[in-house]
Amino acid sequence: MVSNEMVDALNTIATKFFYMYPVNYEICFHQGSSNLHPHHCLIETKVRKTGIHAKVNNKDNHCTCMDCSVQSSCPITTACFEPIIYKQQVIGFVLVTPKKNEEKWLQLHMEKIEGQLQLCSELMSLKLENIQSNLSNSHFKDEINSLFTFVDDSILLVDQDGIIHNISYSLSALLLSNKSEIVGTSISSYISSHDWLEIAKMRVQNEMKINLKLRKSHKGSFLAKIKPILSDGTVISYLIQLSPLETMKEKLQNHRVLYSFNDIKGTSAAIQNVIEVAKRVSPSNSSILLRGESGTGKEIFAQSIHSESNRREGPFIALNCAAIPESLLESELFGHVKGAFTGSNGNRAGRFEMANGGTIFLDEIGDLSLSLQAKLLRVVQERKIERVGDSKSTPVDVRIITATHRNLEELVSRGEFRSDLYFRLNVIPITIPPLRNRREDIPILVEYFLKSFSKQSGKSPKRLSKEVYDILLQYEWSGNIRELQNVVHHFVQLEIGDLVTLKSLPQYLSIANQTDMVYDVSASVRGGSINSRKGHEKDEIIRLLDKFGRHTSGKKKVANEMNISLPTLYRRMNKLKIK
Numbered sequence: 007m008v009s010n011e012m013v014d015a016l017n018t019i020a021t022k023f024f025y026m027y028p029v030n031y032e033i034c035f036h037q038g039s040s041n042l043h044p045h046h047c048l049i050e051t052k053v054r055k056t057g058i059h060a061k062v063n064n065k066d067n068h069c070t071c072m073d074c075s076v077q078s079s080c081p082i083t084t085a086c087f088e089p090i091i092y093k094q095q096v097i098g099f100v101l102v103t104p105k106k107n108e109e110k111w112l113q114l115h116m117e118k119i120e121g122q123l124q125l126c127s128e129l130m131s132l133k134l135e136n137i138q139s140n141l142s143n144s145h146f147k148d149e150i151n152s153l154f155t156f157v158d159d160s161i162l163l164v165d166q167d168g169i170i171h172n173i174s175y176s177l178s179a180l181l182l183s184n185k186s187e188i189v190g191t192s193i194s195s196y197i198s199s200h201d202w203l204e205i206a207k208m209r210v211q212n213e214m215k216i217n218l219k220l221r222k223s224h225k226g227s228f229l230a231k232i233k234p235i236l237s238d239g240t241v242i243s244y245l246i247q248l249s250p251l252e253t254m255k256e257k258l259q260n261h262r263v264l265y266s267f268n269d270i271k272g273t274s275a276a277i278q279n280v281i282e283v284a285k286r287v288s289p290s291n292s293s294i295l296l297r298g299e300s301g302t303g304k305e306i307f308a309q310s311i312h313s314e315s316n317r318r319e320g321p322f323i324a325l326n327c328a329a330i331p332e333s334l335l336e337s338e339l340f341g342h343v344k345g346a347f348t349g350s351n352g353n354r355a356g357r358f359e360m361a362n363g364g365t366i367f368l369d370e371i372g373d374l375s376l377s378l379q380a381k382l383l384r385v386v387q388e389r390k391i392e393r394v395g396d397s398k399s400t401p402v403d404v405r406i407i408t409a410t411h412r413n414l415e416e417l418v419s420r421g422e423f424r425s426d427l428y429f430r431l432n433v434i435p436i437t438i439p440p441l442r443n444r445r446e447d448i449p450i451l452v453e454y455f456l457k458s459f460s461k462q463s464g465k466s467p468k469r470l471s472k473e474v475y476d477i478l479l480q481y482e483w484s485g486n487i488r489e490l491q492n493v494v495h496h497f498v499q500l501e502i503g504d505l506v507t508l509k510s511l512p513q514y515l516s517i518a519n520q521t522d523m524v525y526d527v528s529a530s531v532r533g534g535s536i537n538s539r540k541g542h543e544k545d546e547i548i549r550l551l552d553k554f555g556r557h558t559s560g561k562k563k564v565a566n567e568m569n570i571s572l573p574t575l576y577r578r579m580n581k582l583k584i585k
């Protein structure tokens with residue numbers, strides 16, 4: 007229990023206390039281990055048992071000594087005993103006796119020596135606790151240090167004074183130095199003093215994240231995750247992990263929290279039937295083609311299918327084929343090798359490789375060029391990809407989910423989409439109904455979005471006036487759930503009061519409303535109403551196009567103003583024949 011290091015430390019303390027007095031001292035741990043007094047000393051037994059100190063002025067008239075069996079052979083006449091307490095137990099005692107012919111001195115200064123002895127024993131207890139906690143700290147440090155040889159992450163261990171105690175090889179490479187050159191130096195050689203102050207301010211056990219720049223790295227900014235390491239409630243060091251900010255961004259994009267079927271709201275038979283089919287086919291590896299207008303929830307279905315499949319632990323990688331220029335799409339899908347084309351400085355994995363072991367979701371598949379369709383067909387058939395500029399093919403284990411709002415059969419009949427690819431992708435077709443065909447879901451969706459937006463913005467949920475509800479129920483929703491979501495967002499952001507009234511409606515919805523009111527009142531044929539609403543919608547789009555311009559950024563502003571997506575605006579312009 008008591009190590010040599012502890013015995014040495016206690017001896018040093020005792021020497022400091024008593025070297026200037028005419029006394030001998032002895033530290034005894036085991037019963038009867040003393041050189042100064044005999045075995046079976048009754049006072050020693052008492053001190054060990056009770057933890058109370060004892061003094062003997064003269065053994066001849068000391069009551070305990072008089073009862074002691076070894077009194078006659080005991081060489082000590084005068085002495086002081088002080089117990090050593092550690093972890094609330096008596097582990098030994100310190101015995102002070104006079105040097106030769108100094109009994110008188112000790113008897114005269116007994117009180118003083120007693121006081122010194124008491125202090126000395128308290129210090130000894132503290133020292134023992136200190137040694138023990140250093141010991142456990144050093145075990146802990148050993149464990150942490152072993153981490154540095156085990157992980158590939160960029161991590162370092164710094165003490166409260168900013169001295170680096172360990173660093174992983176990957177981080178020392180980033181700092182363009184050897185590990186041995188870095189350990190023992192100050193962290194302020196590598197980060198700004200402002201960043202170090204931020205770290206050193208941490209006094210709690212929580213983690214903290216800050217952005218920082220490394221002075222000696224060419225790699226730009228990092229996200230630093232910092233974990234203070236505590237001993238007895240005080241910070242003794244900091245474990246810091248660095249991730250390049252670029253990678254963090256990619257991580258967030260690629261490994262964001264995925265939707266599951268529980269997130270798909272709606273109780274209509276139309277949506278419930280689709281959910282049931284999707285759930286049934288989730289576990290298989292078959293390719294799925296999701297059909298449906300823009301904003302009906304194709305991506306949320308794709309994510310839910312992945313979350314319900316056996317590949318749920320693997321990646322879910324989404325790519326909108328219409329959002330990427332044709333010239334870059336091939337390398338985005340299949341990756342490229344260094345020098346494959348101008349600007350390709352290094353090797354890069356494509357989305358198929360990233361999705362290995364998981365699911366790839368290719369949205370707007372109907373927009374793929376014929377040449378890329380041929381390349382995709384090869385991947386679908388052979389489950390192997392070839393990076394652009396590489397002759398080697400790499401096997402990939404990926405489930406393919408595709409989606410489109412376009413009529414693929416029509417594209418096939420016009421020769422714009424390969425029929426062989428169509429059959430390969432359309433193994434399980436799932437069509438998501440537009441919102442106007444399941445109006446009974448509108449109140450549920452409105453309530454759901456109201457709640458989640460209010461929660462996000464820290465506002466209390468608002469109520470909708472009956473007039474507003476009526477409009478939402480009657481509106482055509484060509485942008486589907488996304489459009490409804492945007493309208494609710496608009497309410498939550500703009501309406502100051504608790505009740506959402508007509509004046510908080512986006513302008514184009516109010517116009518649609520006025521037309522519907524005419525329809526309701528006149529009880530004219532419904533077609534007439536829709537036509538006049540279309541007329542208003544057309545006027546409104548033209549007005550906004552005139553205002554913001556007909557170039558892409560102008561159209562984006564129009565779509566924004568109308569709370570619809572850009573593709574929806576294009577579709578509406580097509581339908582209403584707006585040039």
Ligand SMILES: Nc1ncnc2c1ncn2[C@@H]1O[C@H](COP(=O)(O)OP(=O)(O)OP(=O)(O)O)[C@@H](O)[C@H]1O
Nearest residue numbers: 269270271272299300301302303304305306487488
């Ligand atoms: N049934 C639903 N319940 C709750 N939220 C939904 C539902 N359907 C769609 N959403 C939400 O509506 C928005 C649009 O959905 P999503 O992006 O999946 O549609 P999409 O059909 O893929 O659209 P696009 O074809 O334009 O890419 C998303 O924010 C999604 O979370």
